[in-house]
Amino acid sequence: MSFHPKMAYDATFHKSARTLEDEGPPFVYTAENRARFEEIIKRYPPDRRRSAVLPALYLAQAQQGYITANAIRHVAELLGITRADVEDVVSFYTMFYTKPVGKFLVQVCRTLSCALNGAERVTEALTAKLGIKPGETDQSGTFTLIEVECLGACDRAPVVMVNDGWHECLKPDDAAKLMDDLRAKGETVLSGCHHVVERR
Amino acid sequence: MDPILIKHVRERNSFTLDFYLQHEGYKALKTALTRKPDEIIEMVKASGLRGRGGAGFPTGMKWQFVDKKIEPRYIACNADESEPGTFKDHLLMERNPHLLVEGCAIGCYAIGAKVAYIYIRGEFLHVQGVLEQAIAEAYAGGFLGKNILGSGFDCDVYVHRGAGAYEAGEETALLESLEGKRAQPRNKPPFPALVGLYNKPTAVNNVETLCNVPLVVAKGAEWFAQLGPEKNGGPKLYCVSGHVKRPGVYEASMQITLRELIEGYAGGVRDGRTLKAVIPGGSSVPIMMPDQLDTQASFDAIQKAGSLLGSAAIIVLDDTTCMVWLAENLLHFYRHESCGKCTPCREGTDWLHKILRRIERGEGQMRDLDLLSSISANIGGKTLCAFGDAAVTPVTTTLKHFRHEYEAHIKEGRCTLHADWRARQPVGAHA
Numbered sequence: 350m351s352f353h354p355k356m357a358y359d360a361t362f363h364k365s366a367r368t369l370e371d372e373g374p375p376f377v378y379t380a381e382n383r384a385r386f387e388e389i390i391k392r393y394p395p396d397r398r399r400s401a402v403l404p405a406l407y408l409a410q411a412q413q414g415y416i417t418a419n420a421i422r423h424v425a426e427l428l429g430i431t432r433a434d435v436e437d438v439v440s441f442y443t444m445f446y447t448k449p450v451g452k453f454l455v456q457v458c459r460t461l462s463c464a465l466n467g468a469e470r471v472t473e474a475l476t477a478k479l480g481i482k483p484g485e486t487d488q489s490g491t492f493t494l495i496e497v498e499c500l501g502a503c504d505r506a507p508v509v510m511v512n513d514g515w516h517e518c519l520k521p522d523d524a525a526k527l528m529d530d531l532r533a534k535g536e537t538v539l540s541g542c543h544h545v546v547e548r549r
Numbered sequence: 550m551d552p553i554l555i556k557h558v559r560e561r562n563s564f565t566l567d568f569y570l571q572h573e574g575y576k577a578l579k580t581a582l583t584r585k586p587d588e589i590i591e592m593v594k595a596s597g598l599r600g601r602g603g604a605g606f607p608t609g610m611k612w613q614f615v616d617k618k619i620e621p622r623y624i625a626c627n628a629d630e631s632e633p634g635t636f637k638d639h640l641l642m643e644r645n646p647h648l649l650v651e652g653c654a655i656g657c658y659a660i661g662a663k664v665a666y667i668y669i670r671g672e673f674l675h676v677q678g679v680l681e682q683a684i685a686e687a688y689a690g691g692f693l694g695k696n697i698l699g700s701g702f703d704c705d706v707y708v709h710r711g712a713g714a715y716e717a718g719e720e721t722a723l724l725e726s727l728e729g730k731r732a733q734p735r736n737k738p739p740f741p742a743l744v745g746l747y748n749k750p751t752a753v754n755n756v757e758t759l760c761n762v763p764l765v766v767a768k769g770a771e772w773f774a775q776l777g778p779e780k781n782g783g784p785k786l787y788c789v790s791g792h793v794k795r796p797g798v799y800e801a802s803m804q805i806t807l808r809e810l811i812e813g814y815a816g817g818v819r820d821g822r823t824l825k826a827v828i829p830g831g832s833s834v835p836i837m838m839p840d841q842l843d844t845q846a847s848f849d850a851i852q853k854a855g856s857l858l859g860s861a862a863i864i865v866l867d868d869t870t871c872m873v874w875l876a877e878n879l880l881h882f883y884r885h886e887s888c889g890k891c892t893p894c895r896e897g898t899d900w901l902h903k904i905l906r907r908i909e910r911g912e913g914q915m916r917d918l919d920l921l922s923s924i925s926a927n928i929g930g931k932t933l934c935a936f937g938d939a940a941v942t943p944v945t946t947t948l949k950h951f952r953h954e955y956e957a958h959i960k961e962g963r964c965t966l967h968a969d970w971r972a973r974q975p976v977g978a979h980a
Contacts, residue, residue, distance in 0.1 A: 392707040399729035441731040442712035444671045462790040469972035499633040503790035
């Protein structure tokens with residue numbers, strides 16, 4: 350909330366203001382994820398299990414698609430910390446989602462180097478193509494469009510991340526086609542990170 | 550200067566242990582293990598190696614400050630690389646990961662740590678895969694784990710992936726995040742060298758810094774120091790992006806000038822446009838003007854010229870760039886990334902962004918310019934970490950050099966420089 354008489358503080362925007370509404374279905378790790386979790390926890394001192402909260406949440410998100418109150422409860426129990434401790438972390442970091450996202454989470458880098466190379470026009474093209482504004486998911490649940498801050502591949506601007514995959518040098522004119530290709534063929538159409546691609 | 554750190558990055562298999570061993574890999578670690586830890590620290594001090602993450606603090610000093618009386622000690626490698634315009638660590642980790650692993654092991658040996666955590670940013674999932682593969686190979690080759698190369702020295706290296714927070718690149722915020730909390734900075738002092746991860750002595754070093762350590766050990770402090778100007782030794786990676794013909798990572802001695810980097814390596818400003826301004830060290834540093842291009846791209850020379858080398862992320866702006874738009878773009882970033890711990894930064898960045906947005910849209914008033922300066926003065930220097938100073942820099946520096954553009958927006962009631970690479974209609978953050 351704002352104490353300024355005229356300027357409203359954008360409460361929906363700041364990450365610390367996000368709330369968790371979804372209790373979700375009952376949640377426990379699958380056997381595979383549980384085994385993975387037990388491997389990860391060994392990296393930290395035995396009395397510092399809390400350190401594993403980020404990887405533990407990633408596992409939960411991979412299993413369920415997004416983080417629910419029940420997932421938070423499970424992670425908190427495994428780590429021996431309170432649910433508030435876990436929710437504190439979930440609400441802070443931008444890569445955890447507390448609502449379901451589309452099959453393809455399209456993340457357009459909007460920071461300076463990408464913007465200088467046409468990232469705003471990529472967002473414009475995607476908005477027109479998908480019929481949704483940044484922050485929204487389309488009716489069919491296929492695409493979620495969001496703008497993100499610098500992804501760290503500024504020499505290949507504009508950069509777009511789709512789920513965990515990268516697509517570089519995306520021209521505004523090609524953005525609509527990329528969405529069609531994603532729908533038809535899935536993540537294989539992404540260019541990948543050029544450093545990785547060049548080693549093939 | 551021929552590339553050293555990224556010499557082989559374009560070659561096939563440059564990320565594998567076999568390739569690394571064929572190119573004198575892990576020889577520095579072998580050498581290091583025959584010396585006393587204190588000798589390694591003295592060597593790094595003598596080399597003049599300075600932190601490559603942004604502050605340029607001498608690495609040897611940092612290691613010396615680590616409290617050697619308290620066990621256990623840690624190395625936290627800062628691979629959170631989030632400064633807009635920076636992508637050098639990304640390249641190093643993907644294409645030369647063993648160099649970082651070797652640097653971590655030598656660093657651990659020097660300060661007497663047994664564990665190093667490499668904190669990578671959440672978006673670098675593909676980097677995590679490459680790093681973890683390299684670490685597994687290093688364990689199998691006997692370069693990590695118990696009794697490394699028969700020396701009796703034990704060292705473990707783990708990758709810890711963040712989850713999208715620029716602030717995690719601040720050293721104490723990184724430690725908080727590593728402890729499983731929000732990435733918010735701690736009060737300093739005490740510095741991490743005394744009270745760091747899990748309240749134990751910790752050295753927090755950037756990826757490129759640790760990658761330079763094997764060079765110092767293998768080829769000697771003198772060799773390293775003479776590669777660059779005084780107190781700016783060693784090879785340096787520069788990230789050039791923006792309106793240039795060939796953006797990319799370039800390795801050079803810090804004797805190089807900004808002009809050589811931009812006009813030589815990166816091919817100059819593209820599309821026949823002219824240069825308007827340069828951001829020499831990532832979005833958090835003051836702008837430099839075209840008449841300053843002959844400045845040496847070293848920590849000291851750039852600081853003398855009124856800016857900072859920072860993470861050596863050179864963002865080139867051509868004459869189609871509206872500087873009010875630029876400030877708005879960057880303040881959107883800082884407003885989003887402010888961790889919210891200190892009030893001046895949390896509230897102030899939001900206000901700065903709102904005012905910049907209305908000026909950019911042509912709805913500003915002349916008194917807004919004083920308001921911008923006033924808010925900036927109330928954020929800079931009034932926060933726990935350097936984020937506050939970084940966040941106001943785009944505003945103060947554009948106001949200083951391009952006040953006439955702000956005034957033109959206000960007088961004409963519109964953006965006076967609308968480039969074709971910008972949105973036709975306000976979208977997303979601009980809507």
